Every structure is written in C-alpha cells, then in structure tokens.
Amino acid sequence: MGGALDPVVATGRNLVRHALDDLGPAARIVIGVSGGADSLALAAVTAFVADRAALDVEAVVVDHQLQPGSAEVAEVAVKQLAGIGLPARVVRVEVGADGGPEGAARTARLGALGATGADAVLLAHTLDDQAETVLLGLGRGSGPRSIAGMSAHDGLWRRPFLRLRRADTEHICRVHGLTWWTDPHNSDPAFRRSRLRAEVMPLLEDVLGGGVAEALARTAEQVRHDGLVLDALAAEVAAPHDVDTLAALPVAVRSRVLRLAALAAGAEALTATHVSELDRLVTDWRGQRRVELPGGVSATRTGASLSFADTPVKR
Numbered sequence: 001m002g003g004a005l006d007p008v009v010a011t012g013r014n015l016v017r018h019a020l021d022d023l024g025p026a027a028r029i030v031i032g033v034s035g036g037a038d039s040l041a042l043a044a045v046t047a048f049v050a051d052r053a054a055l056d057v058e059a060v061v062v063d064h065q066l067q068p069g070s071a072e073v074a075e076v077a078v079k080q081l082a083g084i085g086l087p088a089r090v091v092r093v094e095v096g097a098d099g100g101p102e103g104a105a106r107t108a109r110l111g112a113l114g115a116t117g118a119d120a121v122l123l124a125h126t127l128d129d130q131a132e133t134v135l136l137g138l139g140r141g142s143g144p145r146s147i148a149g150m151s152a153h154d155g156l157w158r159r160p161f162l163r164l165r166r167a168d169t170e171h172i173c174r175v176h177g178l179t180w181w182t183d184p185h186n187s188d189p190a191f192r193r194s195r196l197r198a199e200v201m202p203l204l205e206d207v208l209g210g211g212v213a214e215a216l217a218r219t220a221e222q223v224r225h226d227g228l229v230l231d232a233l234a235a236e237v238a239a240p241h242d243v244d245t246l247a248a249l250p251v252a253v254r255s256r257v258l259r260l261a262a263l264a265a266g267a268e269a270l271t272a273t274h275v276s277e278l279d280r281l282v283t284d285w286r287g288q289r290r291v292e293l294p295g296g297v298s299a300t301r302t303g304a305s306l307s308f309a310d311t312p313v314k315r
C-alpha cells in the first residue's frame with residue numbers, strides 16, 4: 001500500500017492494537033475467518049499489527065460442510081489470506097443437530113476455534129451486527145442481557161470491530177485488494193436478521209435520521225456497563241436460597257441472584273421467562289412451588305427456602 005495511510009485502515013489497526021494490548025510478544029492469536037468482508041478485513045489489519053508487535057497470528061477458516069461448494073469458499077479465503085502474507089488453514093467440522101442448523105453450526109465453529117489452543121480468538125462482528133443484535137433482543141423482550149449485545153472481550157473471544165461499520169470492512173478489503181464472499185443467508189428474507197439489515201435499519205435511518213446503528217451500539221455498551229455492576233452486587237448476596245433475603249432485594253439484583261443460583265445448579269440456556277418464573281416462586285408462590293428449567297434442573301420452594309435439584313428423567 002503506497003502513499004498516505006487510508007484513514008479507515010488506520011482506524012481498523014488502532015482497534016486491533018487496542019484489543020491486543022494486554023498480550024505479550026509470544027501470544028498466539030487466531031482469527032476466525034468466514035471469507036466475508038468483515039473477517040477478511042480483520043485478518044488484513046491484524047496481520048499488520050501482529051507483525052509489528054511480534055505476535056504469532058494465524059487465520060482459521062471453519063468449513064461447516066453444510067452447503068455444496070463450502071470447501072471451495074474456504075480455499076478461496078485461504079488463498080487470499082496467503083496473498084497478504086497471513087498463515088491460514090481450513091478446519092472441517094461435523095455439525096450436529098442440536099439447537100437448529102444455525103445454532104449447531106455456531107457451536108461447531110466456536111468449538112473448533114476454541115480448540116486451536118490460542119491465547120485469543122478474534123471475531124469480526126461489526127457495529128452493524130451489534131445494532132441488529134440489540135434490536136433482535138428488544139423485539140424478543142429478552143431483557144438487558146441480550147440488549148447488552150456482544151462483549152468486546154469475553155475470555156478467549158475478542159471482537160475488535162464492534163466499533164467499526166460493516167461498510168468500512170468492505171472498504172478495508174478493497175484497499176488490500178481482497179475479494180470477499182457474500183453469504184447467501186445474509187440476504188435470505190427467511191432470517192429475521194437479514195430483514196432487519198435489508199428493510200428495518202434503512203427505514204429506521206430514514207425516520208430517525210442517521211446514526212441509528214451507532215446509537216443502538218452505544219445503548220448496548222451502556223446497558224452492559226450497568227449490568228456488570230448489578231452482576232457484581234448479585235454475586236455478593238450471601239444467602240441466595242433464603243426467600244426473605246431474596247424478597248428484600250431490588251428485582252434487578254434478585255433476578256441475577258436467581259439466575260446465578262440456577263446456573264450453579266446446572267441449569268442451561270436460561271431465558272428471561274425462566275428467571276421471572278423463578279422470581280414468582282419468591283414473591284408470589286401461591287399455587288406454584290416448583291419450576292422446571294432447561295438442563296434437567298428444577299427449583300422448589302419449601303416454606304422460606306428455595307432449593308435447586310436435578311430433575312429425575314421420566315422413562
């Protein structure tokens with residue numbers, strides 16, 4: 001790249017630098033690359049940053065083997081990455097049947113990326129993805145946990161591009177001469193997210209003015225920060241099974257205490273509805289003493305005590 005540094009590329013590099021600044025020189029970084037514009041752009045800027053910081057970086061393209069031609073899409077991505085000097089490989093996964101095709105593919109993909117043994121795995125979710133996630137969460141009424149959207153840093157997973165627009169990732173690809181793959185799912189109206197992207201966001205921009213995506217992403221960040229404080233308060237509650245202690249708590253803290261207690265007992269995939277059912281056991285338990293939760297766990301109220309137990313499997 002000759003001449004002055006492109007300002008969008010500079011922003012992308014700064015975001016990646018910031019996302020990696022706690023890692024030492026020997027750290028191993030994996031970038032999850034689908035072949036789409038977002039992850040190819042992330043790979044391009046990360047290759048530059050990692051080179052300067054002497055970080056060991058590799059791109060991994062997961063082939064879910066679900067669609068004809070998926071191997072070719074993965075190979076094209078690997079070739080493009082090789083063209084910008086980034087080591088890249090394809091990992092083939094067998095996608096199971098649990099949680100619908102999208103969910104099962106995600107589980108297999110994250111499993112493969114997590115199994116690389118990297119110190120950090122970078123994902124290329126953008127500000128637009130975040131805005132759509134917030135809208136989907138609002139529409140489902142699934143509470144602050146989903147309105148808080150995706151976190152920029154969550155253990156192994158890092159999302160440096162949460163502050164970058166999707167269009168900017170396409171620009172970065174063009175600057176680097178990278179040709180991206182367009183996932184046909186992204187324009188398939190059968191998916192809610194596709195219709196949000198194609199129909200709802202442009203309409204919102206039209207009605208509310210520009211900057212709606214940024215505003216939604218900012219909202220996610222604010223809700224996330226508030227949520228962290230409430231989570232910390234909930235983690236400090238000493239007697240999470242004592243109904244009188246629970247009833248005296250503000251509902252925002254109590255719902256988190258109940259959620260944590262249920263998760264600790266082995267419950268999984270808890271929704272806001274499950275948590276409000278648990279809350280009713282505490283505050284309004286006439287007629288209902290027991291709540292079944294996913295993960296084979298049940299919550300039972302007996303007198304002034306709430307207990308969680310494995311639910312026996314019926315045969």
Ligand SMILES: Nc1ncnc2c1ncn2[C@@H]1O[C@H](COP(=O)(O)OP(=O)(O)OP(=O)(O)O)[C@@H](O)[C@H]1O
Nearest residue numbers: 032033034038039060061062063106122123124125
């Ligand atoms: N086939 C793949 N191989 C490697 N990484 C991938 C692949 N698909 C997606 N990723 C990574 O995950 C990021 C998010 O992808 P995508 O938006 O398709 O996922 P999603 O459906 O939103 O799922 P989730 O957000 O739960 O990971 C991409 O930017 C990329 O970094």
